[in-house]
Amino acid sequence: MKPILGKLALPQVQEIGTYDRRMLAEHKPPGMQGSVLQNLGRRPTSLLLWGVATGPTALAFTKKLDAMFHARTPVAFTSDITADARIQKVLIEDVNFSQLAGKPARFAYILRLKEFIKPGQAPSPSPSSVDSNAQKDAQQSMNNFLARVNP
Numbered sequence: 001m002k003p004i005l006g007k008l009a010l011p012q013v014q015e016i017g018t019y020d021r022r023m024l025a026e027h028k029p030p031g032m033q034g035s036v037l038q039n040l041g042r043r044p045t046s047l048l049l050w051g052v053a054t055g056p057t058a059l060a061f062t063k064k065l066d067a068m069f070h071a072r073t074p075v076a077f078t079s080d081i082t083a084d085a086r087i088q089k090v091l092i093e094d095v096n097f098s099q100l101a102g103k104p105a106r107f108a109y110i111l112r113l114k115e116f117i118k119p120g121q122a123p124s125p126s127p128s129s130v131d132s133n134a135q136k137d138a139q140q141s142m143n144n145f146l147a148r149v150n151p
Contacts, residue, residue: 003049003079005090005111008064013051016081020045044115045085046093047077051109058105062097065109069095074116089116 003010023040053061068075074089094112 001078001080003077005065005077005092005113006068006075008061008068010049010051010111011053011061013049013079016047016049016079018045018047018081018085044117045082045087046115047082047087047090047111047113049111049113052100052106053109054103054106056105058107062107062109065095065111066097068092077113087115090114091116 003013003016021043023043025038025040027036027038028034029036069092072091074091077087077090090113092111093114094110096110098108100106100108
């Protein structure tokens with residue numbers, strides 16, 4: 001399957017690489033040896049791909065790709081390697097073009113893409129989702145504390 005960026009088919013893609021990173025926070029508890037790692041999820045997946053555009057439409061292809069880069073909007077991306085990663089939209093972080101010697105209308109291109117994840121709001125817990133036993137325990141602890149402070 002030929003990779004497609006937006007509505008633009010990417011010709012002669014030579015290689016696609018994916019780069020995933022996990023976000024880990026390290027906490028060092030006071031008075032203890034070692035540390036505790038907290039998993040904070042993952043960063044957006046980065047993709048690096050390069051290929052060659054040749055023929056009479058090569059220059060037009062580079063202009064379309066450059067326009068997509070300057071538009072600064074997320075675009076759909078499909079390829080075999082990203083199908084399992086469930087990447088649907090990407091931002092073009094960087095684009096590089098080189099005109100190759102030897103044949104007219106031959107351009108190499110390098111794209112660095114980053115997965116676009118729509119910003120969202122964290123859900124706030126509803127009062128009904130609080131465990132009633134935990135709520136009773138908290139109220140009892142507060143009552144005991146107030147009884148000690150205000151005799």
